Amino acid sequence: MRQNDEVRIQILATSDMHSRILEGEEGAYIYRAGTYINDVRTHYQNVLLLDNGGSLAGSIVSFYYAIIAPYKRHAMIKLMNALNYDASGISANDFKFGLDFLNRSVALSRFPWLSANITYAMTKEPYFSTPYLVKTFDGVRVAVVGLTSDKMVRHENIEMEQDIAVEHAVTASKRWIRYIHEVAEPDFLIVLYHGDRTRERHTVEGDVENQAQAIVKEAGIIDLIITGHQYETMSDYEGRTAFVQAGQNSEQLIHIDVKFRKRRNTNELLTITPKIVELESYEESQDLLKMTHYDRKAIRKWSNEAIESKNFQFSYPSFSVLLQERHPFIQLLSDAIQYAIPNDITCVHVPLPTSVDLEGNVAHQDIYHTYPHPDKPLDIALSGADIKKLIEYSAAKLIVDHQQVTIDAQQDPTLYQFWTGFDYTIDMSRPKHQRVVAFGLNETHSYRVTMTDYCYRHYRQQLKGVTIHQSATMTMPELIYEILCKSTSLQVEENNVSIIGYE
Template sequence: MRQHEEIRVQILATSDIHSHILNGEEGAQIYRAGTYVSEIRQREDHVLLLDNGGSLAGNIVAFYYAIIAPHKRHPMIKLMNALDYNASGVSADEFKFGLDFLNRSVALSRFPWLSANIEYAMTHEPYFSTPYFIHKIDDLRIAVIGLTSESLVKNENIEMEKDIAIERATISAKRWIRYIYEAEAPDFLIVLYHGGVSTSQRTEKEVADQYAHEILKNIGIVDLFITGHQRATTLEHEDGTLFVRAGQNGEHLVHVEITFRRRQSSYETLKIEPTIVTLSDYEEHPELLEMTRYDRKAVQKWKNEGIHGAKVDTCFFDFQELLLKPHPFIELLHESMGLHHQVNISCVHLPLPLSKGLKSPIQHKDVYDAYPHPDQLIEVTLRGQVIKTLIEKSVAYLQEEAGTLKLSQLDPTRFLFWKGFDYTIDMSQPVHQRVTQMSLRQDYTYRVTMTDYCYRHYRQYLKDAPIHEVSKQSMPELMIERLSSSEPIKEAQQNMYIVGY
């Protein structure tokens, strides 16, 4: 290319598709994205297609291909390969089903997965090979680097800690971007960051990721910064950087047209024109639909299959119902835990903030809707004093309003329901001194089975607790097995007594 000649490049970016591949369902816009991408490629010579992560989890399709049929290729990988994605970022959701599932998905991908700050725990080398790639158009060089929110990944999966480490995104980004400029001399640099960010209102409350502001201000020269894990789809310019929030569920696609001019030995950026594309304005791509026809049939068949066990009614209307007396939904969770584990003491939580229970007739999709997370069981040994501390932390946000018990501030999924011993909570006592009676001795140790969700969110109090076993089966699988039994759910016995209100 001769000096002063111009070249136009189209950057197309999606984010947080969350495995929505069932055409007709809300969020299944990947087929419409395929139509738009095909149209752009037909009329433009230089197209770079990127995803910002969040494609492998968050939907019943993802659950089916990770848990129920892990031997099958994930249809999202098939679609992304067919669309010829150039690269994908990595979100915390990618770790939801464990490293084996993620590694298999990455191995079947014909595009790189990029994250500079996810490393091997032993060597601290990038886990996903080189965390950047250089897209070349003649001698124009566009660098793309991936970053992942460390705070989100750290809280996703405890079993992977022996294998991977998550470095602070700012530190990793500064090191790798410096290296990219020194070793690759790119003409344009794109960052794929899966985490929260706000450039117009930088308050701790409004910034989803606590380090996002620090990342944006300290990583060096960035031309295009694409973020995920946010509902909004927005475009902003600040200090020479175009900030793009790529939205959720593939509802939109961000199209950035960049015009470069050739200098003697490099390129200058003449113009950047970003556009938010509403994918609902486009038809679904027929070839992509055909490609996933049998994948969609398999999911539909499984999700609509009935579970033919004893009749159950574990429905409830509000959180107070679970506090005042033993509830069959909580008992169902405890009994599901005990199917393959000798459980004397168990600890469960609500799977969703607005959980409503289950009632016959039940299909597989009903169980997924009630418990969509692949939580696994962890067996640990805890001292009675530690168990008391966990209860105190859990009930600290209980408050009485007009004779009704409610949770203030605490996410309802963080409230712990115990079985295997009796305890009394006195609401008239000061916070963290409410457990006035417990049938366990505080100086004894006890074997406890809990979900890894409970463990992760209270792990600061469990630092010295030895882990004996981590189950391979998820809670939804165990619930399906329990609900398939002809044995009715046992009538739960009162063991949590709340007084003084």
């Protein structure tokens, strides 16, 4: 075979970069990735640079651009434009701050965002207009189609549901991959799927369908599938399909070397050779650092702004401590949502699976690291029976360990609800879903409740026909900051929950 009969294409893939643009101790590897990407472009003619989504949420930087300074041009988009990304997939987390923020980011991008199963709610046409991309390298046609885990999107943002619909990823893949093969006739087809090859996120309903493997088995000819969200970097094969996971935060990236032999009328795929590139050894790109100098300076200035003359004590050593009596941290969360929507009954949850200290002199970054999600309070009407049902779901997550009540290690602690405004008792000696006794509300009456949209999103399948009266405009981190800035000290209410039957 003559050398000029061979075509080589270098595919570089990143995923879940989470807007990590603060260099140094914050571990922003995007600048090291920039050095590697430019080096590959220097040595190879045919380079395809892809991101698998998750670049717009997941760090204090993303929160800053979405909530604090939405009028500013997002520094992550500036970096991806400068690196000349060819396309990006879309993750569920990219919807975390709502459609307006995502649409603004897409509009500022010089590359397409691909998702074949995110559609307009009314017309069912692709919402981002470009579900796939075709590029030609020395006569070799490469198609890239994007898919997003529908299960993850459903739990991310309820306010966008009147505008978009999320088709089942496997169903959409069957239709679009068949269409692309018929119309574009690619020599090589890549799927950007933002979901996990080995697992999907556990939901309240317990649905853990593995969509990535189903796409490969059912959708038709796929040469390479790039998955995201699982935060691991790996390469493997599923039959003839190369499977790669592109990690997170650009700590590594995937470099796939694809070789073709040119025939008279076709191009024969010879080899697909993926490798994991560790970026720790590469220098940061000084050009990229210079580009974001003032962005990083502004973010750090805001992050370090502290609440003056306050010494707060809201930390908790373990989840079981929160169950023993009314805790100041739970009181802080309850006061925060009542500040936005002042109903007598509130429902809050811990924002992270693990405890994070919030004590001493508190700055914006401390609040963010304690509550990193843009959850918003909802004003919702629930019957007493609905409220009792939700409490039963929480009580079912509890276990007794060494004569102490705590949450089952197999359960997500962020889905446990802390209610205020009425008294109730949880009897651990009773069967699951029958543990709530001495319930202080009338089950046939309707009550106005302030709860986070996170709680509602994850439990709405158990709530039929409820009315949402309003959604607050401020997020929980902003509301916590407002409460902490008030001159009066936090008044912890008397404990309204009794847990019995375990001694």
